[in-house]
Ligand SMILES: [Zn+2]
């Protein structure tokens with residue numbers, strides 16, 4: 004009890020633990036743990052044979068945090084910004100630092116726009132999005148769907164029904180927008 | 195080549211992509227022979243990580259064979275079998291020069307707060323990842339290491355993140371002999387953190403989760419006592435009871451941003467994306483550790499604010515130690531432990547999924563079906 008000075012006794016001694024658990028105490032001495040001492044300046048240790056890495060060519064204007072003083076020497080080239088989501092992303096980077104909630108909320112908004120834009124764009128390709136195969140639910144039958152979820156106490160089953168809502172949301176929205184566009188087109192044609 | 199591609203929240207598919215080119219003189223192109231889905235990939239899959247773009251290939255745990263190297267690469271040659279840390283890092287910036295490989299300043303223009311990570315959104319640099327047949331590996335002379343002759347590929351791939359991160363979590367906790375250690379989360383990282391706590395001389399290790407099959411693994415693989423938080427009105431009180439009302443000396447948060455256990459916190463973060471992460475596990479950690487104790491956090495959180503009980507942390511005089519694991523720095527010691535037989539990383543692998551079926555793999559892992567703990571991904575050309 005912490006109401007007195009002694010630490011509560013442990014159920015097992017060091018000898019018992021060493022006998023029961025492979026490797027118990029192998030890294031008892033902090034000096035045997037990696038990175039001891041911490042933050043030791045040792046530039047040669049990493050294998051880098053440069054002081055500053057060469058600059059990777061910038062093949063399109065690379066968006067970057069305004070907390071950076073320059074474009075980093077190396078960067079990822081996956082998925083350049085495109086469409087309306089790209090405009091929002093560029094604005095989020097150009098205007099707000101990482102310290103501002105607006106930066107992250109705009110990027111999250113751009114992610115949602117990107118998903119809708121990309122789904123719509125995919126219908127003009129030979130490889131349209133398929134929510135059945137892409138959500139992986141076809142794997143359910145072989146994954147013990149009922150015994151994995153029910154009869155065991157797990158808390159996430161409570162909110163798992165929200166998942167299809169999140170997946171279907173953009174599709175429902177797109178269908179509604181599509182229906183409105185068609186309806187207004189039909190009305191215009193009638194006039 | 196075939197590559198996994200993100201198509202929006204809860205949706206991924208396989209697409210035909212170009213084999214990535216060399217973009218920098220110290221790049222290598224690696225043909226992936228084994229990859230994995232990490233719990234933190236689920237934050238991307240669920241659309242929680244800001245600037246996750248449709249079309250990106252995920253995957254930061256992979257091993258493979260060097261296919262091509264850039265002109266300045268000195269230490270690798272085509273044909274070398276390599277394991278690649280999940281961190282992309284230059285080796286020479288202010289942070290890398292001091293061993294903080296996960297905090298590199300030269301690889302991520304999108305954010306200064308995080309380093310570079312393969313296949314982990316633009317917030318982590320905009321690099322395509324290894325759930326594909328080929329992947330671009332920057333700074334080939336710094337990150338990748340040859341896979342030792344004696345090490346199985348299934349074990350090597352777990353050293354690229356899960357085991358290194360789990361061990362790092364225990365390391366951050368500054369465990370001394372006889373410490374009572376609580377680990378929140380019995381996923382791959384939590385299981386490895388619990389195992390590592392013993393290596394560092396813990397006197398008791400208690401693992402908390404709500405998935406009974408994972409707690410079973412915590413008992414058999416990690417030799418831990420377990421607490422299923424669903425079975426208790428208040429898990430903090432239960433942990434106090436188990437520690438004679440002192441609290442644990444060290445608590446490790448191996449859950450991160452999608453913690454369950456408080457529906458409001460989970461829904462506002464994981465479903466409505468209003469928080470950088472549901473801090474349920476972190477708040478439990480703060481409340482269940484003893485005064486003056488240490489809370490170690492290597493569960494992944496997003497860059498947005500989270501509702502953390504900071505007052506309790508302050509009043510209790512806690513030390514909060516956090517970071518992403520600087521993977522390669524962990525390797526020499528961890529390889530010794532694997533070789534000594536102290537632990538076999540692949541013991542936690544439950545599923546081996548062909549790359550072509552990765553959508554089913556994500557669903558299975560995300561919904562925690564079929565006893566899934568760690569799914570590996572096997573490209574057809576592997
Ligand atoms: Zn990971």
Ligand SMILES: [Zn+2]
Pocket residue numbers: 283284285286287288289290291297298299300
């Ligand atoms: Zn660096």
